[in-house]
Amino acid sequence: MSTDVNTSATSAKVAPPPTSTGVNTPASPVSPDAAVETIDVSVVVPTYCEAENLPELIPQVWKSLQEAELEAEIIVVDDNSQDETVAVCDRLAETYPVRLLVRRTERGLSSAVIHGMRHARGRTLVVMDADLSHPPEKVPELVAALHDGVTAGEPCDFVIGSRYVRGGTTDEDWGLFRWVNSKVATLLAWPLTSARDPMAGFFALRSETFRAAERLDPIGYKIGLELMVKSGSRRVGEIPIRFRDRLHGTSKLTLKEQLNYLRHLGRLYKFRLGTLAQLAQFLAVGSTGMIVDLCCYSVFLLLMPLSVARALAIWAAMSWNFAFNRRFTFAESRRDSAGRQYVFFCLACLFGAVVNWAVSVGLTNLVPFFQEWKLLAALLGVIAGTAFNFVLSHRLVFR
Ligand SMILES: Nc1nc2c(ncn2[C@@H]2O[C@H](COP(=O)(O)OP(=O)(O)OP(=O)(O)O)[C@@H](O)[C@H]2O)c(=O)[nH]1
Ligand SMILES: [Mg+2]
Structure with missing residues (x-):
């Protein structure tokens, strides 16, 4: 996909990656088929200028994975942030199983997530934001629901950390505009999926579900929706979460991205309805x-x-x-x-x-x-x- 530079680093604590530590190596465009699934979970975290949040996020994610006894790696996909993200990641990689992929020629949240998934070695893939909007302690629950279903039901193809199912919440200072905006966007996606929170950026799926997704070409932010539709995921489970406002830093979600969402929806409708x-x-x-x-x-x-x-x-x-x-x-x-x-x-x-x-x-x-x-x-x-x-x-x- 990209021809960028890939910096990989990790501690050998649990899941050492196949590439060498801390060395800049040319990234080969790894196809989904080439990924070797050797561990339980890969958590993919797209970042752009998240140096302040990563030192809080990574230990919390790692703690929840350890408590659930999951063999895991955390893949940070950064688009050449000009803050300290790369240095911070390298430092964290000395203690935690973090792999950092830096893209220098491409930018965009959705393509960053796909890039990370293509390099992942987990049988299960989890995607979450770096800004602590998504509760790290819920990661094992999302993973478990793929196998056990949400309320001891059938296994799920796709599991969402959801704001809009019973028990799910958003921070109280969400203004009316942001709330209506999110609801309208969700409503527009309704013909594509019955999920209550299809716009979520916190989700889990099996790596074979990812590989089954056809012709991924998302525009903008809604990579979860893209994956759900293009992989033909039928059994979508939703785990309630409290969605917090970002801890540090500023949002990268611009008005342009909101308009991109409409174009993205148009594409998905075409994919589904021809x-x-x-x-x-x-x-x-x-x-x-x-x-x-x-x-x-x-x-x-x-x-x-x-x-x-x-x-x-x-x-x-x-x-x-x-x-x-x-x-x-x-x-x-x-x-x-x-x-x-x-x-x-x-x-x-x-x-x-x-x-x-x-x-x-x-x-x-x-x-x-x-x-x-x-x-x-x-x-x-x-x-x-x-x-x-x-x-x-x-x-x-x-x-
Ligand atoms: N690699 C990469 N990551 C990105 C890019 N844009 C955003 N991100 C990351 O994607 C995640 C979600 O972006 P946010 O800016 O938090 O978007 P949001 O959650 O809709 O908005 P707020 O939480 O209100 O700030 C964060 O971890 C960002 O750092 C990008 O172009 N490339
Ligand atoms: Mg955010």
């Missing part, structure tokens, strides 16, 4: 285009003759639809030239308009029933035209 999701998005864009059309039409009517106003409004809506479909519905085809796609899109829409016109006028003139129901005929025309547009766009423009 062309049906694209059709839904195409229709959603089309309906916003209809509003653009009518608004432009009303303004243009004040400025120019009706026939020109109508043509310009349709062109404006068509351009709007093109821009949004290119950005969202068919985002994976943005490598092609926009100009060329635009010309094809307009041509494809012209055909759709003709189909629309022909269906509406044909039904009205040829079927007596529709002479009474001209608007219904027009509506069927719109549906036929839209379906035609979609097929053409899907097959020809955004191949």
